[in-house]
Amino acid sequence: MIASLPASRYVIVLLFGIITASFSTNTFAQYDPVQPYKGKTGRNLVETQQWWPDKKKAPEGAPNVVWILLDDVGFGAVSTFGGLIRTPNLDSLANNGLRYTNFHTTAICSPTRAALLTGRNSHSVHMGLFPNTAIGTPGYDGYMPFEKATIAEILRENGYNTYAVGKWHFTPISDATVAGPFNRWPTGRGFDHYYGFLGGSTDQWHPVLWEDTRKVEPETDGKHFTTRIADKAIQYIAEQKSVKADKPFFLYFAPGAGHAPHHVAKEWRDQYKGKFDQGWDSYREAVFKRQQSLGLLPKNAVLPPRQTGVKAWETLTADEKKVFARFMEVYAGFLSYTDYEIGRIVSYLRQNDLLNNTLIVLMIGDNGGSKEGTYTGTIGFADKSQGEDISFLLSQYDKIGTEYTAPNYPLGWSQATNTPFRYWKSDVNAEGASHNPLILYYPNRIKEKGLRTQYSHVVDILPTTIELTGIKIPDFINGYQQRPIQGISLVYSIADAKAVTRHTIQYYELHGGRSIYKDGWKASVYHPRNMFGEAKVTDINFNPPDFSQDRWELYNLNEDWTETKDLAASNPQKLEELKALFDREAEVNKVYPLRNFKEGVVAPEVHAKTVIYQGTTTKTRVPVGKGSISIISAIELPKQNAEGVIFANGGLQGGTSLYILNGKLHYTLTDGIKEVTLTSTTPLVAGKNTIRIDFTNTSAVVLSVNNQHAAEQSIVSKTKYLASIASEGISVGKDLNAPVSKVYPGPYPFTGIVSKIVIEQKVEPTN
Structure with missing residues (x-):
């Protein structure tokens, strides 16, 4: 029939097929090879014994799974872990589940997310930094290997539907266009559907959105991004459960909060009007006391001094206090509003009798509080020269949080929201960068509520989920032989608050900064660097020193949880032991070569x-x-x-x-x-x-x-x-x-x- 058509019409038919395929909602079919036929065929159906291939099914009673990962939130930000930002829905999940007080991330977004989704260390899955700062070495090229499957790929192979909404930040920058390839987009890494943004951040009022592999033209209804992804998450669940009520789902919910830009409606930011007028020093003291009273800290924990470069609140001018407090009011409103949207999803599950058999893993931050706001906070304009002009910042006071600004709070608030720890996001030498709160909630399984103090890391979430769902990791996924998981399941700690920690060794590296943890001891080194928001180095002509000049520090976290006593000089043998351990871990996980921020990154090719x-x-x-x-x-x-x-x-x-x-x-x-x-x-x-x-x-x-x-x-x-x-x-x-x-x-x-x-x-x- 087609052969008889004129040539021009034949071309039209082919083009229609191509266009239709390009708009399909899921670009990649689930791996489903032909199984050997086990029936018997005859000359007619009477003589035939029919047989159908087995369909992949989750274990009987397998729970739904929801992973929630907040962005740029320190240990002492939200009320659930002693902070002054109200998060009643997070509080409820924690009060009816488990709070893990010794959980760690990689200290920055893409590496944390790569480690979370694969259960392997970030460098070992080629995500030592960001996709947009990739270099041509195994630990940093940004191409996550298919031999190390994501949780979505694993669950889908075990009969789950899989959905992701929100931030992604894994796709190599060269692939993140409508031309693809799409195999390292969410739908190429195991998710049936995706709705969100591919980069590290987006305007929350006017987000750059993708659905599956197609760009979404923004709505003009004024909805905030977090409301959009909560709506989409509920839609995905409703549609799936309406068709197959017994089939479990996996939802990865990754809002932009609290990463800059801190955008939120007036009714949320104004809830905190005047609440932070006492400043970041008072905040730290109040939160530290709250954390002590809640039993979140060891009894011998000490609040470290204010970070070098951050001014005492009492020394600030009236104008500085006014605008700096407003930055924090907006950030707090942003988190409280995000808590509300999380609550909507939880309420939907409860109203439809799905909540009791749902495992919710809620990670409060992919790293500590942000350092990109500098000492004065930023409004986010293309002209960065306004950043330290207090009179200009004050002139923008009523716009902070609206579509006319892209704000981030000052470093004083970053350390405050990281209470009780030192430093902030990306400084892997200190706990303020990587020590984040974790909540496990699963009514059908978690009967003993309370605190858990076992050392844990983001790579542990995948094996914990695997064990709680009762599924198996196939030897081959999509034809790729799978490599071992590096994380350690936390299920051993669920019923036993005093269980001995099983995750005993963990390395960290970012921008050349390093640390190594073993059995409560930690060796670390801060590597000076120059990057936007750098707290210690502001000279744009600064040349980072050779890595051999870096000075290592040593802490015993069993006795000094907040790293206030450097023992490097008094215990050099332990320090050398840990440095050697770091080298071994670095070799195994492809950490070397060490690099400074953006060093070795090839600039995009400019075409004439x-x-x-x-x-x-x-x-x-x-x-x-x-x-x-x-x-x-x-x-x-x-x-x-x-x-x-x-x-x-x-x-x-x-x-x-x-x-x-x-x-x-x-x-x-x-x-x-x-x-x-x-x-x-x-x-x-x-x-x-x-x-x-x-x-x-x-x-x-x-x-x-x-x-x-x-x-x-x-x-x-x-x-x-x-x-x-x-x-x-x-x-x-x-x-x-x-x-x-x-x-x-x-x-x-x-x-x-x-x-x-x-x-x-x-x-x-x-x-």
Whole structure:
């Protein structure tokens, strides 16, 4: 039939098939090889003994599983572990389950998540840092091996449905586009469905969203991202249980909270109005006492001194106190609101008689409190020079938490929310980076409520889940022979609060900082480095010292839980023993070579010419170099009512937009603080037009229409306006996510046709 069609129609049929396949909700079929036939075939059905292949089924009564992982939350943040931020739903889960007080993460997001999902150490699954800082070595290339399956792959092979919502941050940066490949996206690593963002963070009011492997055009209903993923989680559960009530599900719920940007509605941030006016020093003291009274700390624990560089609250000016307290009010509201959305999911399970047979593993933070907010807090604009200007921060007071800012709190609050520990996120030499709260909740299994003090690590969550569900890890998954799990199940501790710790050795490494734990002893080293938000090094020309110059410290955590007494000088033999142990663990897990932050990272290739074609509906990322750049738009204008965005990149925090408004062509650039707009003096005509924007090496931007000069503007730097082309990408024919300009409502679609966008760059030599 097809062969008889004209050639042109034949092509259409093929293209339809390709397009349909590209929009399928799940790109990868579950591994399901043909089984040997065990029936008997005859010449007719009377003589035939029919047989059907076995279907994968979970064990009888296997529980549903929910993993919840919060982002950038320290040990002393939430009320569940003595903090002053109210989290009643987390409190309820903990009060009816188990609190683990000696649980650890890898001290930063991607490595923690890789270790969690695979049950193996982060370097051993090639995620020693982020996908976007990958280098060409086994511990850091960002390509998680299929020989080390995720929990989703394992559970799906055992008859579970699997869903992930929220933050991912595993996909190699080169693969994280509509061109794929998609085998290291969530749906390629065992999840039936995914809804969330692929990177490390996103605007919570205007998130960059993917569903399965397709970009989702943002809704304009004003919903917060956390509400969206809670809605989606409930939808996935409802749909699955409506079809197969007895089939268990696995839900991985990973909200953006409390990672920057700290976005939350006014009614949540205002709940804490005035609650933190006493400052971070008082907060630390109050929380430390609460933690002692709750039995969360050893009796001999000591509150360490305030971190070097953080000012005493009483020495701050009135303006500093006012704006710094507001940063914390917003952060607290963000976490309380997230607790509310978690409560909605728990309530749904309870209302539908699913909760008793559901294992909930709730990890409060993938690392300690964030250090990226610097000493003064940040608003998040493209122009970072405003960060230490207190009068400017104060001028933004009412906007903190809204779509017009992307805030992160000051370091004083980071250490406060890490109470009782030192340091903060990514500093693996100290417990403040990696010591996080853990809750296990499972009514059908956990009968003895209370505290558990056994040393544990994020790699232990997978084997704990495997044991509690009663499933088996296949020798082969999707054809790949599986390598051993490195974590140790915590089930031994559930019924016995005094059980001896089984996880006795654990290494840590980030940015060249290292530590090694063994039987309560810990050797550690802080490696100086320069990165955004670095608390100790602010000179951009700083050169990190050689790793051999790093000074190791030694602590006995059995007697000094908060690392206040360095024993390196008094016990050099123990220190050398632990350093040798670190070397052995590092070799096994592919930690070497040590590297400084972003050292060895290959910059994205900048192309002399990039064409974005008509019909593109998602943002297209284009690496931008240091040379001059031109953006040429070929458009077709309708005869009347011409308006809308031709292209846009970025948003309210910084970017550019080319659009027609009130019959005139405009090009707006914003750094998040100030908008600069070029307006064409040359009229557009109905039909075809060519619009050219040139960023020259003379710090100017020039707008031309149909080869005629239309407008020109001097600028300090193009980087802050165009950086989002490489990070978020260009949207064509509309302004997706947060609109760049306040003069039009997003997405403000173009009423004409954008035939193509051409980006031409002068590619400068790399040496």
